[in-house]
Amino acid sequence: MDVTSIGWLTLPLAILGGAIRVSTPFIFVSIGELITEKSGRINLGLEGTLMLGAMAGYGVSYLSGSPWLGVLAAGLAGTTFGLLHGLLCSVKRVNDTAIGISLIVLGTGLAFFFGKPLIEPKAPALPSISLGFWSSMPQVRAALDVNALFFVGILLAFAVYVFLNRTGWGLMLRTVGDSEDAARALGFSVLRVRILATMAGGFLAGIGGSFLSLSYPGSWSEGLSSGQGIMAVALVIFARWRSINALGASLLFGGAGALGPALQGVGVTGYYYLFNAAPYILTLAIMVASTSRAAPFADAPGELKLHR
């Protein structure tokens, strides 16, 4: 292979570009899940919300001509699903894990059903911001063509950090998630906080879904999501329930996910499937390496339980 002056840069650039692209939905879904879990509930249904968001976003963008309206619609669809999850789980003896899994099926099913007529038409996609303008090299420009939602995601991570640590509502959310007794003793409405947190989580997951269908090149198909909604749950644990960590974890995950295609791009085609498994292997490795008995999960919400 002929090594040009840009050659040594191609691989890291491709990985960086891929990382940004792949990580964006992860950022939204994992931070949404983080907010829900901080209230002491787990919503495993975000995979369904993600698909619903992708479909709703694409559909509204197509009908209205505005991708941002599509993003909003995706968020609202997600909020509705969050509300559904929140209400169902508030009924005594209903288990949030089971509801979550049934919502995956429901969300995906609804998305496929209403999405049928959307496979053909072309909806306007979200704008991207070109950070590679300074370079004349097309590889650089392509890699640094960053979707606007990515920046929103970064802001979101910091905003959620501030919310959880520096606002009264954030502290209330953490109280409800960490100790129901404490919350009740302070007179907080545990159910209301949990429902709102699940709605907020759904909103963000819906937006994450809209990225899948509305980012360049933009299309709707039934194979859009490859389990991001489920991986987000692991990401939250991996991020130890901290939003900034979740941002970092999403990027890392995105980078690992971009490894396979990037290597293929520079001509390394062997072990393609093995490299595609990189994010999962990486997660496992880091999880094992970073767990320790001496430093337990200090930020893990105490009320987060599998059975209730």
Next chain:
Amino acid sequence: MTAPQVELKNMTKRFGANLALNNVSLLIRSGTVHALLGENGAGKSTLVKCLVGFYHPDDGHIQVDGREHRLNSPKDADALGIGMVYQHFTLVPSMTVAQNLVVSGARLPAYINWQSELKRLAEVTKKLPFHVPLDVRVSQLSAGEKQKAEIVKQLYLGRKLLILDEPTSVLTPAEADEVLGYVRSLTRAGELSAVLISHKFHEVRRYADDVTVLRRGASVRTGAVANLSDDALAEAMIGEPVSKAVQHAPKLPPKSNIVLSMKQVSVNGDNGLPAVKDLSLEVREGEIVGIAGVSGNGQLELVETLMGQRDRSGAIAVSGVAFNGTRREIARLGVYGLPQEPLKNACIDRMSLAENLALRNFDRAPLCRGIAMNYGALTEQAAKLVKQFRVKAPGLTASMSALSGGNVQRAVLARELTQNVRLLIASNPTFGLDFVACEETYRRIVEARNGGAAVLLISEDLDELLGLVDRILVMSAGRIVHEVSADGADKRVIGKYMAGMKAA
């Protein structure tokens, strides 16, 4: 005068078929401390939880300064300046003390500037006679510090009526004195009225003006403390005259074989720093060894290590066999324990009482046959234990968290002491127990000892230790700093070693 007069009238509260409060009336005079006494499960906590709006009474009225109020939630009580330190802590474990203080304020701040907020909190808490670190996570505080943090929180919120539900059970006598003395001085100054729930008569006598005794959910005696003798109070509590002479089984001299041996054991605390340092000790068959010390000097870590909950360096052997706390070793070597905060450390709060009573032996016959559980045998065992140890509970299938504090303790005691105990590790086993249950626990520990078990008793109550043990070790800063046989023990000397002073 700002201290309110609060009156509870004809309060009744049912939990299912269980009548927890039966027509109880209570008058808390302005600027006084009103004590509530009663056996475990008498309804003390239930009564005060109704007063803060945590429970809703089925019947009854609450009047504050003569005006009737309905309290639907703790927020309503908060608005009236009524606050409570719960028996089971209600601080948020993953948040710092400062965050806990802020989130408990009447109005949640939109944005918190921690720098100025911390300064303000430090300002406010500086006036209190005791201190808790503001920027430490609650989960890293010791039980005593948590209790103080709870009290700081209530005082910070500017309560007019302060309810303390067994505040001193996890405090050392000196700390208890600090806390209650301060509350007392506030009531004297007319700034506060208070309700004090306690099992300790001397505290009631020292810090309370009035006292009400509850028995099985009913108020059976009320009056000024000065007019009631300890005997009269005790009699009202249990409903029959108390037999004075408590018969401890006579002590037999310990045998010579060593049951527990620890050699140069070091353990790290949650913060990663060494909490137990190079500790060596031995406990013989038929001997009770007491560990005295101020809480937070490594006792908790020591107990958790012995129960197999913590990594350590150094050697631990039970009856000459290396011990690492696996379930098989525990059963084979007969190592059992009564940990502190039993609801958290020895129970699964959402499982039923019967299931909790079977945690030690559910995997053995007769509770299991092959791989199947035998629920008949499980219930039968639970019924037997509940009867034998007089555990008061809404029912065998009631969730563990529905039991009163003292009864959780009894249930754990019942489960652990009915195993084949060779080594018993008891950590503050009488925290929160009424005096009848205390005596019962002492008797059972001595019985276990006389049955040949080795007992390691960790306690902050020096009188309790001196009354029970054969030998006392004093623990300070993670080390054993003093050892003396119980006969030759001098409380003053031990106290000095506890306080960390070298020479006595």
